[in-house]
Amino acid sequence: MSENSPVAACHSDPQPNAWVSQTAVIREIRPEVSGVTTYQLALTDPTAAESYRFRPGQFNMLYVPGAGESAISMSGDPDSLETLTHTIREAGNVTRRIADMRVGDTLGLRGPFGTSWPVEQCAGKDVILVAGGIxxxxxxxxxxxxxxxREKYGQITLLYGARTPEMLLYTDEFQRWREQGLDVRxxxxxxxxxxxxNVGVVPQLLERLQKFDPANTVMMICGPDIMMRFTARGxxxxGMTTEQIWVSTERNMQCAVGLCGHCQLGPEFICKDGPVFRYDLISPYLKVEGL
Ligand SMILES: Cc1cc2nc3c(=O)[nH]c(=O)nc-3n(C[C@H](O)[C@H](O)[C@H](O)COP(=O)(O)OP(=O)(O)OC[C@H]3O[C@@H](n4cnc5c(N)ncnc54)[C@H](O)[C@@H]3O)c2cc1C
Incomplete structure (x- = not known):
């Protein structure tokens, strides 16, 4: 992606130690819903722990010897780095092995990688966050x-959907978020x-949203491709434009530094040009089945 790219505001930083896996110890394990668990990890090297910073939307590569590596997003507070938070759904080799781990066990961690959500561009604006499932x-x-x-932003709304009520994540935080000024739907x-x-798919929450100022809103969407496409269409x-909409994409990932090509989507590499993209740049490729 060129220096002049309109999404450069959320660029991915070059990683000087992109191949170096740090050792991370599991400090805390919290089951969320069936098959999904949140882990608090701490880097064992004090220098690495001290210098680690991430921006919302970025991810780490978690490594389990004998199983492999998986891309997992940061799900914790970027301003509180005592531990790194990852919420992980059991999917295959790596995530199943992580699910068997206990507090005190260790795994490898490379990162952070990828672009981030355009948080800085949201000052003074309304923000709609749209999430499906994981x-x-x-x-x-x-x-x-x-x-x-909170005072920096206008209205902030979260539109969130899951398959069933039992699959909704972080429900115990909703009340606190509401008290702090987040409209959670x-x-x-x-x-x-x-x-x-409500019963129905996430884009319907957007249809029902009455207080909505399209000209002054930034939207960030993360979920299955089809949900992101229908939400963006809505x-x-x-009245929003594609330049106001951002999505986080997922594809099978391996090297995380744009070399292996596993996560290529059209001309973009999800690992280094994404995972967060402005919608006008990625939407042509999201529409192509199997790309
Ligand atoms: C940028 C990014 C951020 C991610 N963040 C998270 C997160 O925060 N939490 C989380 O639980 N998962 C996240 N994922 C998905 C996670 O990386 C995959 O589920 C991962 O492959 C699991 O590794 P595994 O070895 O357990 O499963 P694998 O054995 O690799 O895969 C199991 C099955 O899922 C398929 N698969 C693998 N990767 C993907 C993918 N990205 N999309 C769709 N299907 C896939 C495989 O083809 C296979 O059928 C993220 C992926 C990306 C690219």
Whole structure:
């Protein structure tokens, strides 16, 4: 991506030690929902721990010897770096091995990698965060950061959906987020006994949003490709432009530094040009099945 790229504001920094895996020890394990767990990790090298910084939207590569490496987003507070927070869904080799680990076990960690959400560009604006399922963890650092500087932003809204009420992440934080000035709206694809909230897909939450100033809003979306496309389409229909919409994309990733080509999407490498893209730059490729 060129220096003059319109998304340079959230560029990925070159990694001087991109191949060096640090040792991280698991300090805390918190089961979230079925198959999804949040880990607090601490780098064992004090110098590495001291210098580690990340921006909302970036990810680490977590390494388990004998299993491999996986890209996992930061899901914790970027302003509080005592531990690094990762929320992980069991998917395959690496994440299943991590799921078997206990407090005190160690794994390898490279990072941070990738571009970040355009938080700086949101000052004075309304912000709509849209998350589907495991798409909420990469947006949670934005929530923490914006709520710590709440006065800088206009209306901040979270539209969040999961398949069922049992699959909703971080529900115990919703009340605190609301008290701090986040408008949290939730929906589920399928209801369950006791559920009194919305039923339907996430883009419908956007349709129902009444207080909405398209000219002064920045939208950040993370979730399945189809959900991101329909949400962006809804936002465009309501008067937003593609330059105001940002998405975080996911593809199978290996090297994380733009060499192996596994995560290529059209001309872009998700690992170094993404995962966060401005919508006009990535939308042509999101539409192509299997790309
Ligand atoms: C930038 C980025 C950030 C991510 N952040 C998180 C996160 O915060 N939490 C989390 O739980 N997961 C996250 N993921 C997804 C995670 O990297 C994959 O689930 C990972 O492959 C799991 O590794 P594994 O060895 O356990 O599974 P694998 O054995 O690699 O994969 C299991 C199955 O999932 C498929 N698969 C692998 N990667 C992907 C992918 N990216 N998209 C769709 N299908 C895939 C494989 O083809 C296979 O069928 C992220 C991915 C990217 C690219």
């Amino acid at each position: 798409g909420l963890p990469p947006l949670r650092p934005v929530i923490y950061h914006m709520l710590s500087e 939730v929906t589920v694809d399928r209801s369950a006994p006791g559920w009194q909230g 936002a465009l229909q309501r």
